[in-house]
Structure formats: structure tokens, C-alpha cells
Amino acid sequence: MSAPERWSTPPEAARGTAQAAAWLGRRAGELDTALAKSGAVLVRGMPLRTPADLTPVLAALGSEPSRPGEWFVPREELADRVYGPLPWPDERVLCPHPEAAYALRPPARLVVACLRAPGADGDAVLADGRAVLATLPDDLVAHAERTGWTLVRNFRTYVGVPWTAAFATKERERVESHCAAEAVTCEWTRGDSLRTTRRRPAVVRHPETGDPVWFNQLGFLSRWALLPDERAVLEAAYGTAGLPADTAFGDGRPLTAEEHAVIESAYDRVEHRFSWRAGDVLVLDNLLMAYGRRPQREGGSFAVAMLGRLALEMV
Numbered sequence: 001m002s003a004p005e006r007w008s009t010p011p012e013a014a015r016g017t018a019q020a021a022a023w024l025g026r027r028a029g030e031l032d033t034a035l036a037k038s039g040a041v042l043v044r045g046m047p048l049r050t051p052a053d054l055t056p057v058l059a060a061l062g063s064e065p066s067r068p069g070e071w072f073v074p075r076e077e078l079a080d081r082v083y084g085p086l087p088w089p090d091e092r093v094l095c096p097h098p099e100a101a102y103a104l105r106p107p108a109r110l111v112v113a114c115l116r117a118p119g120a121d122g123d124a125v126l127a128d129g130r131a132v133l134a135t136l137p138d139d140l141v142a143h144a145e146r147t148g149w150t151l152v153r154n155f156r157t158y159v160g161v162p163w164t165a166a167f168a169t170k171e172r173e174r175v176e177s178h179c180a181a182e183a184v185t186c187e188w189t190r191g192d193s194l195r196t197t198r199r200r201p202a203v204v205r206h207p208e209t210g211d212p213v214w215f216n217q218l219g220f221l222s223r224w225a226l227l228p229d230e231r232a233v234l235e236a237a238y239g240t241a242g243l244p245a246d247t248a249f250g251d252g253r254p255l256t257a258e259e260h261a262v263i264e265s266a267y268d269r270v271e272h273r274f275s276w277r278a279g280d281v282l283v284l285d286n287l288l289m290a291y292g293r294r295p296q297r298e299g300g301s302f303a304v305a306m307l308g309r310l311a312l313e314m315v
Helices: 011-015 017-026 028-038 051-061 129-135 138-147 172-181 228-238 257-270
Strands: 005-008 040-044 077-079 094-097 109-116 124-128 149-155 185-188 194-200 203-205 212-214 245-249 272-274 281-285 289-293 301-307
Touching: 005 028, 011 017, 017 028, 017 051, 028 040, 028 051, 028 281, 051 077, 051 109, 051 281, 051 301, 094 124, 094 257, 124 129, 124 257, 129 212, 129 257, 129 289, 138 203, 138 245, 138 257, 172 185, 281 289
Parallel strands: 005 040
Antiparallel strands: 040 281, 094 289, 109 281, 109 301, 124 272, 124 289, 149 194, 149 245, 185 194, 203 212
């Protein structure tokens, strides 16, 4: 399993966010090296109190924060291109997953800042995509390498996420333009409903290290990730083709429940956990390191930003 490299801020960083950001900026080269090796760097002791305090830190990292054109689940914007964490029920595990692997050019880095630590639970969970790939069965990996993966989304007004929220617009033309630019097929169906389909690579090569990486949300967004009772209700109402989201291999072959379990097991076998502290800033190479959390009784306060864009290359 891969653990994040841990850094502690020097005494002068405690004077304020400007000093802390300047210190981090001076170590930008070291950060790049550490991210390529371990996939994550955990910086402890940053003087962050509000989401806006993260802005100078992001500037010091040297990449422009991005505003996604499509959300799987919309997030609250807490400051300019600084967002809240993924809305997720406290009592459920948030399985490790790369950020927006369904995008044509997903974020290169993810920055998660802990403004207030959660209770005694809610640990962060990390999983290195290189280790996941090495753990999965050869036949599953070979099929995923050859065909990629497909995501189908069905947007309805009262079930799941409406398209107006996912794309942050009420204009169909803007949705169609975004989908065309992202190589996404979109189809307006009955009433004000929308169906989108896209194919993405499932195993990619890291542009700097050359390492092959398991980089997809084939399991995370699958029907098998739903609770059985929830899946049964949705399938009874809309059929298996009408679920809010579902995945398949790139050739259209459905992911089986057994394959989903194998993927989940691979993540479990390589995961690394750590407990949050206020002032932690976790910088992730989004291609290398998947991110999630354990169930929590008392949630903390977090701010999240996405930096840069990846141009993915299939292995």
C-alpha cells in the first residue's frame, strides 16, 4: 500500500496563509517529485481557517484551479473555484475513486484542506491506482485495457441529479455544446429528461512516470455500488437501462456483480488510512491516487480544489 509523504510546516508558516503559501511554493519542485513517487503529499500545520484561505496556497502550487463543466453530484462553491466535499451520507463508506475520471480532461491534481477535523472516525482512505492495477485479475485488466469503460447517465427532475444541476445551466444549447466538446453523446428524452453516454480509457499511462494506472470509475459508478434495496426500487421504476448512472466495459459488456466485488476488494487490499487534523492539506496526483473516506458520526469542515487538466493516453 502507498502512504502519502508527510511534510510539516516550519514555524514561520504559522504567521499566516501568505507565509505558509510562500513556503510551499518554494518546495514546488520537491512536491512534484514526491507526488510522482507516492501519489500524495500530506502537509500538516497549515494556518487555514476559511475556504478562502486556500486560495493563496493554490496559487503557490502553480496550477490554475478549475471549475468543472459537469458534476456527478454538485458541490457548494465556498470560495472562487474552491468547493465543499462530495455530498455523501455520513454513515456510508465513500469508496476511493479518482476525481472526475469520466471527464475527457480530468483534473491533474486534487487538493483537500481540513479546516475543522471530524470526530474520532471519518478517516481519509487512499488507494494507489498502480497498486490496484497490479492486484486485479489479469483477464479483467486485459479486457478493460482493450475496450475502456462506458458511463451512461439518465437525468430526471425528481430522481437523481437533474441536468440543470449537473451542468449548472438551464440552457439545453449549453449542455449540447459541452457534451460535443467532451465527446459525450446526449439525447433528450421524454419531457425534460436527458441521457448521456461516453467511453473513456480504463487503464492509462502516467505522462511523467510512464507507469500504467487503473484510472476509471467503472466500479464506483456501477449499479452494483447502489444499496440492494435502492437498486431494486430504481430498476422496478425505470428498468436497468434507466438507472441514474451505470457503467459497462467500453465494448458494452456489462460489469457483473462478481467483477464489481473483485474491484472493490482490490481497492480494499491496497488502501491506506489516516486521521485528519485541522490545518492538514492533502495534495493528490489525481491520476495516481484515489481518494475516499470511512463512515463518520461527526463530520469535519473541508475545502476542495481541482488543479490542471490531464490528457489521458490509453495503455
